[in-house]
Amino acid sequence: MNTWNNLTIGKKQAVGFGAVLLLLIILVISSYNGIGSIVFNAKEVITGNQLDGMLAQKEVDHLNWANKVNALLTDEKITTLNAETDHTRCDLGKWLHSEDRREAEKLVPELSALLEQLERPHEAIHKSAININQTFRKTHKGLVLKLSNRLIDHLKWVSAMAQEIAEEAGGLYSYQNKLKNSTEALMSIIKIVAENEHLGDIPTRKKIVLDMVNKIRYGDKNDGYYWINDLNRVMVLHPIKPQLKGKDLSNFKDPKGKHIFREFVDICQQKTNGFSCYYWPYPGKEDPVPKISYV
Structure with missing residues (x-):
């Protein structure tokens, strides 16, 4: 089923507006030339x-x-x-x-x-x-x-x-700080889509969010990406490793023995948000390297 084709023109415009807004927000956040950015940093x-x-x-x-x-x-x-x-x-x-x-x-x-x-x-x-x-x-x-x-x-x-x-x-x-700001900007767009009933029922809005997150890339090499796992540590979306979808990663450990998905969920439940350092391969690579994520 092609969710996008089934949307009305008005709904497509709303999604398009949201996507453009997301790109503009990320672009603004990534720039250090503005007065607001100077004050913030x-x-x-x-x-x-x-x-x-x-x-x-x-x-x-x-x-x-x-x-x-x-x-x-x-x-x-x-x-x-x-x-x-x-x-x-x-x-x-x-x-x-x-x-x-x-x-x-x-x-x-x-x-x-x-x-x-x-x-x-x-x-x-x-x-x-x-x-x-x-x-x-x-x-x-x-x-x-x-x-x-x-x-x-x-x-x-x-x-x-x-x-x-x-x-x-x-x-x-x-x-x-760049990572935190970009992630929070994305969360703002997701919230807009989630609360906009004109975009369709809840499954339709979830599909819109998943399609959007799956396509987003950032960074100088365009190799940064976002993934989604739920509070049960089950992978909902991973754009680089789609084979992980639906898997319970509670017992997954990085090469240093850290249960990284447990830590992701713990941070969200105990502190709402925060940073996590762990080992994970870069896109297209096999060997795990040090990484930092904002969850």
Whole structure:
């Protein structure tokens, strides 16, 4: 049955108006050139810059720490290590184990994975400093140079990771706001269709919504999409994987063991809306990658 062909001209005009309105809303939301958008994103820019600046300061703090360790290896006048060896007590370590870090992860959930990647090498650097302090003797200039170079290489890696985290903090926060605004715009259009009895009975209006959501794509590569699952975690619509329709995904886990569809429903039931980080393949790909969704 072709629902679209069975609609009257007036109903088709209403749907067409809704679709055009949706595109206009998404276009406006995606633009940062308007005054309203600048005002709306002012808090986002300030918060992102604060987080970026804080992470940059932690990078500088650790550079200063590394210089103290390096001085033991290269400065003949220095015979004892004058640097914090406890990885939880240096400036970066204190932040990694603080409430501020947890607040940053709430602000940008995808930071969690990056910060976890940073923790192990950060701890390893401090353990290396302990070993150096316990065993170091200024008797082999070649060994001193080699140890110094290895420390510098390790430090460069941590510095690069810190820079990546700082960049991700600003970029992800901006992306989250775009994603949230676009999704809420779509929900507004769905509400208009759902409440417009002139478009037909409830099954007809549901069909209109499903057809509309199935066709929407967004993003620079036009690979962003929307899916629909109900509160029983049953897939109602997935434009990329239509074979999931009708399946109960309550026990589905991503590669990290997260029950992602349980989390989607929990967020909606407990908080009405929010962000979720998980692993899922990009359209046309097989390997799962980190993703973030607003539900």
